[in-house]
Amino acid sequence: MKRQLILEDGTIFTGEGFGSNVDKVGEVVFNTGMTGYQEIMSDPSYCAQIVTLTYPLIGNYGINRDDFESIIPAVHGLIVKEAAEYPSNWRSQISLDEYLKQKNIPGISGIDTRKLTRIIRKYGTLKGSICSMENSAAEVIQQLKATVTPTDQVKRVSTKTAYPSPGRGSRVVLVDFGMKHGILRELNNRNCDIVVVPYNVTAEEVLSLSPDGIMLSNGPGDPKDVKEAIEMIKGVQGKVPLFGICLGHQLFALANGADTEKMKFGHRGSNHPVKDLETGKIALTSQNHGYTVQTDSLKHTNLKVTHIALNDGTVEGLAHTEYPAFTVQYHPESSPGPEDANYLFDEFMNMIEAVNKEGEKLCLNAQI
Ligand SMILES: NC(=O)CC[C@H](N)C(=O)O
Numbered sequence: 281m282k283r284q285l286i287l288e289d290g291t292i293f294t295g296e297g298f299g300s301n302v303d304k305v306g307e308v309v310f311n312t313g314m315t316g317y318q319e320i321m322s323d324p325s326y327c328a329q330i331v332t333l334t335y336p337l338i339g340n341y342g343i344n345r346d347d348f349e350s351i352i353p354a355v356h357g358l359i360v361k362e363a364a365e366y367p368s369n370w371r372s373q374i375s376l377d378e379y380l381k382q383k384n385i386p387g388i389s390g391i392d393t394r395k396l397t398r399i400i401r402k403y404g405t406l407k408g409s410i411c412s413m414e415n416s417a418a419e420v421i422q423q424l425k426a427t428v429t430p431t432d433q434v435k436r437v438s439t440k441t442a443y444p445s446p447g448r449g450s451r452v453v454l455v456d457f458g459m460k461h462g463i464l465r466e467l468n469n470r471n472c473d474i475v476v477v478p479y480n481v482t483a484e485e486v487l488s489l490s491p492d493g494i495m496l497s498n499g500p501g502d503p504k505d506v507k508e509a510i511e512m513i514k515g516v517q518g519k520v521p522l523f524g525i526c527l528g529h530q531l532f533a534l535a536n537g538a539d540t541e542k543m544k545f546g547h548r549g550s551n552h553p554v555k556d557l558e559t560g561k562i563a564l565t566s567q568n569h570g571y572t573v574q575t576d577s578l579k580h581t582n583l584k585v586t587h588i589a590l591n592d593g594t595v596e597g598l599a600h601t602e603y604p605a606f607t608v609q610y611h612p613e614s615s616p617g618p619e620d621a622n623y624l625f626d627e628f629m630n631m632i633e634a635v636n637k638e639g640e641k642l643c644l645n646a647q648i
Pocket residue numbers: 325497498499500501502503525526527528568569570571572
């Protein structure tokens with residue numbers, strides 16, 4: 281069935297609909313990964329966005345049981361050049377088309393994704409709509425221009441109540457701003473005793489769980505919309521070791537007096553080179569963000585830049601100069617993408633251990 285993709289700047293593409301045939305509006309972004317469409321679609325950070333996949337053939341290895349990053353996908357649509365009709369892979373259970381139908385997400389294929397990506401790169405991310413041919417383009421464009429970007433995406437995707445993911449190791453309170461399963465997977469692999477808590481948890485509630493460490497997850501939207509979390513971070517940092525990823529990184533920066541800004545078209549892909557300023561080593565990283573920490577705003581804070589993006593020099597990692605706390609803008613849990621940065625979870629574990637040892641020493645000294 282023919283369907284259309286309309287952008288707020290007036291560009292109209294026609295293509296073939298697949299997945300659900302609902303009409304949806306969203307911020308149109310692009311991801312350059314050659315694989316990983318299942319993880320990308322189910323990453324809650326894409327809440328209310330329509331994702332263009334620049335790799336020309338999508339869906340060829342189907343959808344499997346294991347690679348989801350959330351149970352309920354929050355993405356508003358998928359734009360591809362070609363959607364494979366007959367997936368082939370030993371893990372595949374259903375096709376991309378069937379999955380999108382089940383989850384009520386519209387897809388559109390036959391789109392010149394190279395042209396579309398060039399438009400986004402030139403003008404920046406644009407609002408767009410995947411809709412039926414019956415809609416009048418002029419009306420849709422009008423509607424897109426009048427649509428305000430939502431501010432409650434984190435609330436939509438975060439857990440409503442706290443829940444445990446038990447282990448016998450360090451107690452980690454994982455604040456869910458739209459957490460990818462990959463983060464939970466990495467902490468589980470390290471035997472952590474995890475408590476996942478909602479985005480609007482208070483510092484007192486976090487501390488009452490006697491955590492050894494606090495993990496701030498990724499999540500959708502503008503970090504400045506999550507005011508509760510900024511306050512919470514101010515109340516817990518310095519008391520417990522802290523590690524933040526993506527939205528967690530941005531919130532940590534805001535809590536420490538730095539500023540964030542929207543990027544023109546963001547970083548979304550599986551091969552973004554990042555430099556560790558201490559070791560000089562380069563890691564290939566998985567990324568998905570449209571906001572960034574403003575470098576200049578860090579001047580009068582207690583934060584130092586630990587990592588930068590090699591493509592555009594933007595901030596990719598921060599550490600507190602006094603507290604045991606560090607954050608990265610990219611995804612050490614990959615899902616999808618390279619695992620170069622996976623060691624950061626080990627560093628978090630080492631930080632927890634070091635702080636615990638220090639605490640024991642202080643207790644012993646106090647007894648003497
Ligand atoms: N993956 C993320 O956590 C994204 C963070 C934030 N929503 C951004 O787009 O910059």
